[in-house]
Amino acid sequence: MKAAPHGVLTGVHFINGDAACCEGAIAAGARFAAGYPITPSTEIVERYAARAPQVGGTFIQMEDELAASITLQGAVWAGARAFTVTSGPGFSLMMEHICYAAMTETPCVFVDVQRAGPSTGLPTLPAQGDMMQAKWGSHGDYPIIALCPNSPQECFDLTIQAFNLAEKYRNPVMFMMDECVGHMTEKVVIPEADEIDITPRRRSPDAQLFQPGEDLVPPMQHAGEGHGIHVTGLTHNERGYPDLTIASQDKLVRRLHDKIALAAEEIADWDEEDIEGADVAVISYGITSRVAQRAIVMAREKGLRVGRMRLITVWPFPERRVREIAQKVRTIVVPELNLGQIALEVERLAAGNARVISVTHAGGGVHRPEQILQAIEEGAR
């Protein structure tokens, strides 16, 4: 299905990543947002608050992030596509409701414009320290999808993708921005509505609410449609009723995991360049990928053979491709604005086939390209 024209601000814009994310959400059909102010994400809901009444949407500012992160789920079960937006400390507060969404298979999007932590940290300055939290922050084993844009244009494009993935897999999707990408202003091209593909909500009046299809994803029904649905965070059967047995737990938790694991290859998205023949590959994401690009250019000027992979999907992790790259190159350099989170994942997949150099940064700024260059040079030796 195509985007509804009244939600698409077709044209060429000069806007920041936060604004582009908001427009992406509206284009994707988000008609409900609940938020709580926190820098550097607030511009997204500020813009949504202004745009919502013009596009048939509803915005409510809640009393805290705990509320915002579950209010949106109530709206989803009433028939809305919905999202919330936050940063570091707010993301921590939302954790319980991320696994509630995963357990209840509530399609929704959480936007985290990352800033430097831990705790209040360096408010409004960039970091990428929530990458593991996005996957593991809530309790229990649950599947997650996370995307990571590196430009305002991608904030628009990938927010739409985030909503589409949420609907396709009935799963919460984390949209992992960072302060730089959120506050960076660039050209953003918003296409015509009929050029934007929207994944419709999976609906079935007949199937039980948690009765999976072939791809392990069940269709949805909403409140007020006469189905007498029951939704619980307790371990439940296909009818949605609590079923507190080890067997039921095993069946449900494994299905939730498997529905994303089965589709991992399909969901995985990245761009890459010059991996063939490279001695060193730089794997990066978000704002760091743009700093890394400069380092790669500098390294090539010095005659080094460097390839790159930029992660667009972070979770599920593009495991197959990283394994392959590890067999092609001598060294993988992983710069990121944290003390080495995704580097661990790369190391795991490299499995000794390539050396992994983690180029860390505690957050608050970005790397100097020279820092990454140095690691590339070391890796090429």
Added chain:
Amino acid sequence: MAAVANPVEQFLRSERIPHIWCPGCGIGTTVNAFARAVIDSGLDPLKVVVVSGIGCSGRVAGYVSFDSFHTTHGRAIPFATGLKLANPELTVVVYSGDGDLSAIGGNHLIHSARRNLDIKVICVNNLVYAMTGGQSAPTTPETANTSTSPYGSFEPDLNLPKLLDAAGASYVARWTTYHVKQMERAMLELLRKKGFGFLEVVSQCPTLYQRRNGMGDGLESVKFYKEHSKVKNDACLDDLAMDKIGEIICGRFVDRDRPEYGQTMREFYQNKLGAKYRAPEFQDGVLV
């Protein structure tokens, strides 16, 4: 002779019986009254949604046949907020316990009353955290013995009706599990009232509260509530604290008309934006 169906049964998920509640528990009494109030209200039951938090009372959502959501601890009200704002045609009832609504969920209780969104809250106040083993709650009467106040409680208890009045609720009432008919009527009033409504039902937990405080079984608890309650609709709300559970003042304390949040919001934007305003619209059950 044909069996006569209990009129309440249509609103129960009979296939889920037996329930988890203990013998003598008051929650079932409230569910019975609620089902009767829904019948009396004439509301389309297919548009009634029950949202619960976590705890013994939080299990109500699982036993009623309405569309129902068993959410997270303390967050039934914000979940209900999303439901009601996204689809104003729904009658959204929050059915949960005192600890869930007033401790961990206290912030949401206050702000929802302030906004006056049309949500009907039924708070079953059994004076303790029952599901977890009878720990002290904000509603535990002073001096009461609980599993986390083994020498007796010394904290003052939370006066819920006064809090809700101050926060701006449109409707505030309190009854006990003895007052079955009054409770049912109050639930009917709650269902009919537009705006944020709050009904506190003082209930019993014979397993954990009454037993520990030498107050007997379920029947004795209800007798206690009969003997120690007083109906006073015009009560001074300061007097409603249940410290030492001396006298339980019951009645309808607040019944006022304030602008309802959802309607106010939509009218506000319509007036402000004029032709630029676009009303929410469903297509095939999804907001577009």
